[in-house]
Amino acid sequence: MTIEKSESLPVRSGSEVVAVRHLVRRFAVDLGLSLVEQTKIVTAASELARNMVDYGGGGTMRAEALIEGARRGLRLVFDDQGPGIPDLDAALRDGFTTGNGMGLGLGGAKRLSNEFHIRTGPGEGTTVTIVRWKGGS
Amino acid sequence: MERIPILKMARFLLVSIQVDMDDRTALMLQDDLTTQIVKHRARGVLIDISSLDVVDSFIGRMLANTAAMARILDAETVVVGMQPSVAITLVELGLSLTGVRSALNVERGMELLHSIVDTPVESGPDDDREE
Numbered sequence: 001m002t003i004e005k006s007e008s009l010p011v012r013s014g015s016e017v018v019a020v021r022h023l024v025r026r027f028a029v030d031l032g033l034s035l036v037e038q039t040k041i042v043t044a045a046s047e048l049a050r051n052m053v054d055y056g057g058g059g060t061m062r063a064e065a066l067i068e069g070a071r072r073g074l075r076l077v078f079d080d081q082g083p084g085i086p087d088l089d090a091a092l093r094d095g096f097t098t099g100n101g102m103g104l105g106l107g108g109a110k111r112l113s114n115e116f117h118i119r120t121g122p123g124e125g126t127t128v129t130i131v132r133w134k135g136g137s
Numbered sequence: 138m139e140r141i142p143i144l145k146m147a148r149f150l151l152v153s154i155q156v157d158m159d160d161r162t163a164l165m166l167q168d169d170l171t172t173q174i175v176k177h178r179a180r181g182v183l184i185d186i187s188s189l190d191v192v193d194s195f196i197g198r199m200l201a202n203t204a205a206m207a208r209i210l211d212a213e214t215v216v217v218g219m220q221p222s223v224a225i226t227l228v229e230l231g232l233s234l235t236g237v238r239s240a241l242n243v244e245r246g247m248e249l250l251h252s253i254v255d256t257p258v259e260s261g262p263d264d265d266r267e268e
Contacts, residue, residue, distance in 0.1 A: 013159075014159035014160040014161055015159050017159060017160070018157050018158075018159045021157060021191055022157070025190070035222045036221075036222045036225055036226070038222070039190065039191060039220075039222040039223060039225070039226045040225075040226050040229065042190075042191050043191055043192075043193050043226045043230060046191060046193040046195075047193055047194060047230075050160070050193075050195060094231050105194065107231065108194060108229075108230040108231050108232075111229050111230065111231070112226065112229055112230060
């Protein structure tokens with residue numbers, strides 16, 4: 001797998017969540033993702049970026065344009081040094097929230113992605129990686 | 138910070154969201170709408186989201202909350218112009234926007250508001266009537 005290009009953004013505030021949406025949209029358009037695919041990954045990115053601001057004390061997002069054989073995709077890595085997620089299973093369930101959100105962030109982002117990986121632990125921060133492949137339904 | 142303008146037209150309030158809102162802007166719009174409903178005694182609110190290419194859970198919640206608050210204040214809310222890709226994504230995200238009325242475009246939305254507001258309340262069978 002080759003990373004064709006990559007860009008990072010700090011995510012510490014609501015306006016930077018908007019900047020994440022714009023960066024992800026630009027990458028998705030450049031990769032030739034369909035409009036629905038673009039909308040899904042931009043929405044997933046918005047949820048994960050907001051999670052970092054609200055629960056992770058802010059962090060960074062890195063976007064990577066991937067080439068793997070004939071297929072192309074967009075990988076997003078959200079990394080924060082926050083308190084981590086103590087109960088990951090609960091956090092992935094819809095309706096679970098410790099803040100004032102709707103509790104759709106993590107589970108929703110997972111459903112909107114073709115691949116979803118999370119590494120977290122108390123005091124270890126949280127890293128969420130999602131991939132959306134072109135034509136990946 | 139940006140502020141979304143609210144237009145008053147007869148008994149209705151009209152909003153067209155033309156910018157990619159951050160969370161604070163969305164919350165401010167929710168507060169402004171609620172205040173203006175009372176101030177103008179509005180009976181309906183029309184929110185045009187045709188320019189939005191993303192509606193995430195926060196903006197979705199703002200729309201649902203606005204509709205709920207408006208209803209308590211005796212006003213109906215109609216969201217119009219949602220892009221198909223946004224609708225597909227919202228459903229997959231898990232957001233059903235319960236309680237939010239929707240219409241295809243501004244014209245249909247205005248028709249819907251008029252039909253709701255102009256329908257006379259039916260009197261119950263126990264009502265006293267003068268013969």
